[in-house]
Structure formats: C-alpha cells, structure tokens
Amino acid sequence: MPQAAKVVAVRAHLQPIIAGVLVVFACLGLARFAFGMILPSMQGELLMDATEAGIVGSANFVGYFIGLFVTSPFYRKFGAATLITRSLLTQALSMGLMVLAPNYWSAALIFSITGFFGALANIAIMTYIAQVVPSHIKGQATGLVVAGIGFGIITSGVIVPYLEFFPFPEWRLGWSLFALIIMLIAWFAHGTLKAFAIHSSFSSDYDALEFKTILSSRAFLKTGVLFGIFGMTAIMYMTFFVLTAVRKWGVSTEISGIFWSILGFASLFSGPLFGMVSDRLGRHKTLGVLFLLQAVAHSMLASSLPPSWLFVSATLFGLSTWAVPSIMATLSAELFGIHHTARILSLLTLFFGVGQIAGPLLSGVMIDFTGDFNVSFITSSLCLVGAGVLSWISL
Numbered sequence: 001m002p003q004a005a006k007v008v009a010v011r012a013h014l015q016p017i018i019a020g021v022l023v024v025f026a027c028l029g030l031a032r033f034a035f036g037m038i039l040p041s042m043q044g045e046l047l048m049d050a051t052e053a054g055i056v057g058s059a060n061f062v063g064y065f066i067g068l069f070v071t072s073p074f075y076r077k078f079g080a081a082t083l084i085t086r087s088l089l090t091q092a093l094s095m096g097l098m099v100l101a102p103n104y105w106s107a108a109l110i111f112s113i114t115g116f117f118g119a120l121a122n123i124a125i126m127t128y129i130a131q132v133v134p135s136h137i138k139g140q141a142t143g144l145v146v147a148g149i150g151f152g153i154i155t156s157g158v159i160v161p162y163l164e165f166f167p168f169p170e171w172r173l174g175w176s177l178f179a180l181i182i183m184l185i186a187w188f189a190h191g192t193l194k195a196f197a198i199h200s201s202f203s204s205d206y207d208a209l210e211f212k213t214i215l216s217s218r219a220f221l222k223t224g225v226l227f228g229i230f231g232m233t234a235i236m237y238m239t240f241f242v243l244t245a246v247r248k249w250g251v252s253t254e255i256s257g258i259f260w261s262i263l264g265f266a267s268l269f270s271g272p273l274f275g276m277v278s279d280r281l282g283r284h285k286t287l288g289v290l291f292l293l294q295a296v297a298h299s300m301l302a303s304s305l306p307p308s309w310l311f312v313s314a315t316l317f318g319l320s321t322w323a324v325p326s327i328m329a330t331l332s333a334e335l336f337g338i339h340h341t342a343r344i345l346s347l348l349t350l351f352f353g354v355g356q357i358a359g360p361l362l363s364g365v366m367i368d369f370t371g372d373f374n375v376s377f378i379t380s381s382l383c384l385v386g387a388g389v390l391s392w393i394s395l
Helices: 003-010 014-030 035-047 050-078 079-097 105-134 135-165 168-195 212-214 216-250 252-283 283-301 309-321 323-335 340-372 376-390
Strands: none
Touching: 003 168, 003 309, 014 079, 014 105, 014 168, 035 105, 035 168, 035 216, 035 252, 035 323, 050 079, 050 105, 050 216, 050 340, 079 168, 105 135, 105 252, 105 323, 105 340, 135 168, 135 216, 135 252, 135 323, 212 216, 216 252, 216 283, 216 309, 216 340, 216 376, 252 283, 252 309, 252 323, 283 309, 283 323, 283 376, 309 323, 323 340, 340 376
16 A cells, blocks of 8 residues: 555544553553653662562562453453543552552552553553554554553653652652553543444454464464563563663663663654554564564673663664564454454463563562673573564464
C-alpha cells in the first residue's frame, strides 16, 4: 500500500491511538518504569541493598504475571473502556498507598498490586489497538502506542531530580504526583475508548482454539521464548541503569536524570520506526535486529568506557527496546487470527512476565555477590545475542 494511504489510515484512527499512548504512558511509563529513577531515593530511605531493591522490582512483575491469567476473560466481559479505566484508577490508588510504605516488604506488596492492574490495562489497550486498526498499519499503530513508555521515562527523568527541593522524601512525593496524573488519564481514556468501541473480541470463534494447538505451534513457542529473554534483560537494564551510573561512574542524580530522559526520548522513535520496518521486513527478523542493538547497549554498561558513553548506551537501548512489545502485540493478532488477540497476547506475555520476575532479582543477587555490575550486564548481553540469532532461525 502507498505510504500516503497508510498516513490517511493512521489519521482515521488517531483518537484511539492517542488514548492508547496515554494509557501506556500511565500504566507502564509512570506506574512501572519511573521506579528506576525513583529507586536511589527509595533505597536510601528504606535502607535496601541491591537484592532487596531487586525484590521490590520483581514484586511488580509477580503482580503483572498474575494479572495475565485474568486479562483475557476480563477483556471479553467488560470491554476495553471499562477494564482500562478501572485498572488505571486502582493502579493510582496502590501508588498512593506506596507513599505510606515503611519498609521494602510493604513496598514490594503494594508494588505487586500496581503490577497486577498494570497488566490488565496494558494487555487490554494493546489488544484493542491490534483489533481496531487495519492490518497494513498494525505494526506502525502499535508502535506509536508503545511510545507512551518513552514519554513516561522522560517525565520521570525530568521531574524526579527536582523533587529533592521539596520538604518531603522525593520518592514518596514522586509516587503521589504520578498517581494523580494516572487518575486524570483514566478519565480521558474512558470517554475516548467508549466512543470507538469494538466487539471483535466477543466472537463466537474464541473458544474454538484449543490450548494444545497453541502449544504445538513452533512459531508461538519461539515468540514466547524471545519475549521471555527480552523481559529478563530489559527490566534488568531499566531497574539498575541509574544505580549503575551513580555507583560505577559516580554520576550525580541530576546527570543520571538527563541520561534517563535521553533513553526515554530515544524510545519515542522505537515503536513507530521499527513498527514500519516490521511491516516490510517481517516481525521476527526485525526482532533479531532489535535484540542485537540491545546487546550492544548492555555490554557498554559492563565496560570501562568513560561516563559519556552512557549517552550512547541509553540511546541504543531506548531506540531498540520498546518496539519489541508492539511487535509482540502485532504477532498476537497474526499467529492465530484477530479474534484470539487478547488470549494469545496474554499467553505470550506470560513468558515476558517470567523474565520480568527473574531479571531484577537475579541481577540484584549477582551485584551483591560480585560487588559490581559487570557480570550482570555481560550475562544479559549474551542472552540477547542468543535471542537475536534465534529470531532469524526458521522453525
């Protein structure tokens, strides 16, 4: 299809895409990935070591993982607008409770609730976008929506360093502010998604796809393994990037915020750019390119390069990372048909969830055991190289 026609098609679906960007900005960009920027302040006040910080990060993904089991039936029962709105409001409430956390165990418990409702909101909006837009712009549309993560990272990178000037603990003030923003987005998203309601997820064909059919698909299993490796490595990078910059290179929190914002800015282009590439090159081949770029970004954090190279690492990571979830959403609509999108995306995200749980925890243990960050990032780089090779292998 001519590029001009694709632009017209995107504009025709602009309102739900904008709502999708804001929902992802809220449920992941702020409710999850601001954690990496807030962590140094949070770790200092709650006296957490790296392992305990990893436990808090992993707890969010335990909640996310559990949420994956109920997202598909909830999506069919309530529809996108109701499910997303209720999930965002509950996320905001849990983040408000996080402000009162007296220790890392309570913070981990509350953060797991945030993760649970983050799964519901994220899977619901990605399913909605994959169903509502036509196939020839599906990769580009889901890529645009995932840019919401980048906006969230930029927002936390810009705001959090300035919270230290207020007479309150900056991490508690940060969670409070982000909870308020999420409540406002929930109100906006509800009206927009109601206006563009869809019903394809309620198809009578839904139950015709048996679980054993899904598991016997080599393409599904390959995609799931790749998503698991991505979850483990990406979340490890996001959790410990700022901490690595501060402890290994002696970078200040303000400068770390600049690097963090650069990462977020680069990620704005990740989904749209590589979404278009995947529409032409193919989904799995595009994933291979992305994983190899991420491997380079991780390896730089294990190197002895000057601090200025953190800019290169953050840029490469941001540019290559957030296209992956959007491509996975597109693959979910293509592997077994559009009517099964919510179910397949939830199942694929189970692999992602396992990786998310394991990544921060294993990394924290390795950091505490070895006394530095190098082994952790070398391990993640090797895993990503393996994922890149697997992506290009036809099964």
